[in-house]
Every structure is written in C-alpha cells, then in structure tokens.
Amino acid sequence: MEENKYKRLVAKHTPKENVLNNALIAFLIGGVMGLLGQFLTDIYSYIFNISTSDGTMLMIVTLVFLGCLFTCLGFFDKLVNFARCGLIIPITGFAHAVMSATLEYRKEGFVTGIGANMFKLAGSVIVFGVVSAYIFGFLRLIIGG
Secondary structure, three states: OOHHHHHHHHHHHOOOOOHHHHHHHHHHHHHHHHHHHHHHHHHHHHHOOOOHHHHHHHHHHHHHHHHHHHHHHOOHHHHHHHHOHHHHOOHHHHHHHHHHHHHHOHHHOHHHHHHHHOOOOOHHHHHHHHHHHHHHHHHHHHHOO
C-alpha cells in the first residue's frame, strides 16, 4: 500500500479528540484535586494540632497512598480516562506510574522484578526533577535570593 494512501486511511479511522472539552475536564478535576488537597491539609492541621507544612506532608502521603490503592484495585485507569490530566499531572499520577510498573513485574520477584522495575516509568521524572531543582537552586544562589 502506498504511504500516502495508508496515512489517509489511518487519519480516517483515528478518533477525533475534543481538545476544549478535554482541557475543561482536566482543569475542573485538577481544581477538585487542589480543593481535596487543601481540605486534607486543613483537616490534618486541625485534628492533629500541627503546622500547615506538616499537614501538607500528610496530605501528600494520603494522595500517594490513594493513587497506589486505586491502581492496585484496578480503577485508576478508568478514572484517568474520564479526568484526563486532572489526575495524571498531580502527585497521584506519579504514584500510579510507580505502582503500575511494580504490579507489572511483581511475578519476577522482589529484587529482579519489583526492585529493578519499580521506577521504570517514573525514573525519568525523578532524574529530571532533581537536575532541575539543582539548576534552579544554583541560579537562585548566583542571582541572590
């Protein structure tokens, strides 16, 4: 089959995305995630009588736990199909990436399966996050802040 003919055939059968609708859903779900995070921070700060920064740490731990739990139960992907980037971009997406790789390789054992593959998807995020933090920290030191 000719390359151009093949491209037309693929374009004909590729589903069209409604970018505006996807962006609106991601924006709203991301906002709900922000509200949930703030609610958890306030609740933890109030219940445990701790500072807001400590309450924020507990909120992050809670969201990571929920992301991992929902991935293990098998319905995080279904939520993401609806919520789009509203769930993938926050820390729940990072937890999902780590847990997905862990579940995929768990049958190969703790060391060669889970240990070797846990950060297969999220490793690049960690590396570039650390490098970016180092660069911006160094720039802030030079500029004076």
